[in-house]
Amino acid sequence: MSTETLEFQAEARQLLQLMVHSIYSNKDIFLRELISNASDALDKRRLAGLTDDSLRADDLHIGIETDKDARTLTVRDNGIGMSRDDVVGLIGTIARSGTAETLRRLRENGENKETAELIGQFGVGFYSTFMVADRVTLLTRKAGETTGTRWESDGDGTYTIETVEDAPEGTSVTVHLRPKDEEDALYDYTEDWKVREIVKRYSDFISFPIRMGDDTLNSMKALWARPRSEVKDEEYREFYRHITHDWTDPLEIIQMRAEGTFEYEALLFLPSRAPHDLFQRDGSHGIQLYVKRVFIMDDSRELLPDYLRFVKGVVDAADLSLNISREILQQDRHIQLIRRRLAKKVLSTIKDLMTNDAEKYRTFWREFGPAVKEGLLGGAEDHKAILDIASFASTASDEPTTLADYVARMKDGQDKIYFMTGESRAQVENSPHMEAFKAKEYEVLLLTDPVDEIWVEAVQAYDGKEFQSIARGAVDLPSDEEVSEEKSGAYAPLLTWLSETLDDVKDVRLTTRLTSSPACLVSDVDGITPTLEKMYKAMGQQVPSVKRILELNPEHPLVSGLRSAHEERAGAPELTETAELLYGTALLAEGGDLADPARFAKLLADRLARTV
Numbered sequence: 001m002s003t004e005t006l007e008f009q010a011e012a013r014q015l016l017q018l019m020v021h022s023i024y025s026n027k028d029i030f031l032r033e034l035i036s037n038a039s040d041a042l043d044k045r046r047l048a049g050l051t052d053d054s055l056r057a058d059d060l061h062i063g064i065e066t067d068k069d070a071r072t073l074t075v076r077d078n079g080i081g082m083s084r085d086d087v088v089g090l091i092g093t094i095a096r097s098g099t100a101e102t103l104r105r106l107r108e109n110g111e112n113k114e115t116a117e118l119i120g121q122f123g124v125g126f127y128s129t130f131m132v133a134d135r136v137t138l139l140t141r142k143a144g145e146t147t148g149t150r151w152e153s154d155g156d157g158t159y160t161i162e163t164v165e166d167a168p169e170g171t172s173v174t175v176h177l178r179p180k181d182e183e184d185a186l187y188d189y190t191e192d193w194k195v196r197e198i199v200k201r202y203s204d205f206i207s208f209p210i211r212m213g214d215d216t217l218n219s220m221k222a223l224w225a226r227p228r229s230e231v232k233d234e235e236y237r238e239f240y241r242h243i244t245h246d247w248t249d250p251l252e253i254i255q256m257r258a259e260g261t262f263e264y265e266a267l268l269f270l271p272s273r274a275p276h277d278l279f280q281r282d283g284s285h286g287i288q289l290y291v292k293r294v295f296i297m298d299d300s301r302e303l304l305p306d307y308l309r310f311v312k313g314v315v316d317a318a319d320l321s322l323n324i325s326r327e328i329l330q331q332d333r334h335i336q337l338i339r340r341r342l343a344k345k346v347l348s349t350i351k352d353l354m355t356n357d358a359e360k361y362r363t364f365w366r367e368f369g370p371a372v373k374e375g376l377l378g379g380a381e382d383h384k385a386i387l388d389i390a391s392f393a394s395t396a397s398d399e400p401t402t403l404a405d406y407v408a409r410m411k412d413g414q415d416k417i418y419f420m421t422g423e424s425r426a427q428v429e430n431s432p433h434m435e436a437f438k439a440k441e442y443e444v445l446l447l448t449d450p451v452d453e454i455w456v457e458a459v460q461a462y463d464g465k466e467f468q469s470i471a472r473g474a475v476d477l478p479s480d481e482e483v484s485e486e487k488s489g490a491y492a493p494l495l496t497w498l499s500e501t502l503d504d505v506k507d508v509r510l511t512t513r514l515t516s517s518p519a520c521l522v523s524d525v526d527g528i529t530p531t532l533e534k535m536y537k538a539m540g541q542q543v544p545s546v547k548r549i550l551e552l553n554p555e556h557p558l559v560s561g562l563r564s565a566h567e568e569r570a571g572a573p574e575l576t577e578t579a580e581l582l583y584g585t586a587l588l589a590e591g592g593d594l595a596d597p598a599r600f601a602k603l604l605a606d607r608l609a610r611t612v
């Protein structure tokens, strides 16, 4: 059969270059990557055999062979194998998202110690063989197909591929080793002891036998079935890497076991950083389902609520059928029970972190808080537990605060939890709405995650204290004096005129919430906020533009001056311009967008010209 020479996809080529020249100090991991791939392929083969008798296979295992003279190491599996197209698509390209981003960072930094670490942080998979090899040969035949494929590359820009008749089912990868160079952490991987050591260290829990000659090198013990005290942290970390391809260590390990009518064991991990697809609609979920030690499926969304989709790990249920499908999972009552229990356990673990390891808790909340808060939009059963572990930026300090601490600091007579939503801390903190709260030292939560706009609607109260937006409705601070009747009367004609003149506002009224600004805009009690309006629009949803209320500070010279001017010469055209400027300033002060910035700028420039 003819041999074709093909080029690696550009990104794949860059990644290969990095591998070939890598100074990453842990080159041993190439073997773990090959074993991990083989184990995945065996899982797939076993699953395929469950539904298709012709694909049933006995003695699924991984074999390792070394040849000292040829200086090769081969990892062989009798798993699912790959078709020719699979090989081109899976090995010749990098399909994984996130890789492009990592590569860009690597390129920007040039290779140094830090970038070497970066390499270590993202799964390099099959390509890691090029850290130790000057040539790699892959021979594979997909289960059920008659011909196989031989692939070979020396890690430069191209590879050869040919169809072959005599490949066994499954895959073997032969690594042609570079000369050993221990200073460069490149060991002699044809040494038995070295291979044993690597397998034991990284792959002991792999559930298929890893054989070398007549020996099985791994214990195959499921980590989740072993008591926590008997498992080394290192083993948990390796397992975490195996199931997640995340090379940073997990933040926390959670182990659970339920006995009785429906038995299951769970080993869950809180990662230490958010994946790039945390907020993508079909980003992956992290739970693998096993039944009696046998892998059934990845990405089991049914086992944890969506807002905990970043939690990784394994659930091993004793009483499910090996043939269980996703459809059945969705309806299974036991699965729903497991889901409740797991969610509870995850939330209580985070609560424990909060009390016992503030640093870890902070990392957790920074990375995953925005996702966890989505849980406040769904059924109310988790609301209390979520609010208990949440923390928020606040005017009280630079550090986030919990709601319990906020409540403890509430002033005498204060019965509401004040908050303001917006796009950034700076924007919210400097908004005019904040003035009276600052002046009178009422603490305000600064909510700047997009989800904050929505959950505050769904959740009414915490610990009996209602949430109250300070940019909405009339805010009566307990210590506020009302605007005097005399003043209200004096301003009535101005307010009426302004509300007729300014098309964009719904109403105009006096307020005591401002101390230094002349005016601000507030939403109606049940109106949507401008940030929410923007969010809906960004999602392509049509929302009617909501008119807000213009509130005036009668103590401000601009406002009192406008009142006298209106009294003296109602109908003068420059008063209309002043009204427009007043409204535009209020909009700008809260970080809003002017409908006609050019007109605003012109009015302002004309006005300034008269003052210089």
Ligand SMILES: Nc1ncnc2c1ncn2[C@@H]1O[C@H](COP(=O)(O)OP(=O)(O)OP(=O)(O)O)[C@@H](O)[C@H]1O
Residues within 6 Å of the ligand: 033, 036, 037, 038, 041, 077, 079, 080, 081, 082, 090, 091, 123, 124, 125, 126, 127, 170, 171, 245
């Ligand atoms: N032994 C094998 N048998 C069958 N398919 C394989 C084998 N090795 C690799 N593959 C296929 O090639 C793909 C790419 O492998 P590679 O190791 O580069 O990345 P990965 O395993 O998907 O992710 P990671 O790099 O995080 O390990 C795999 O997802 C798998 O589909």
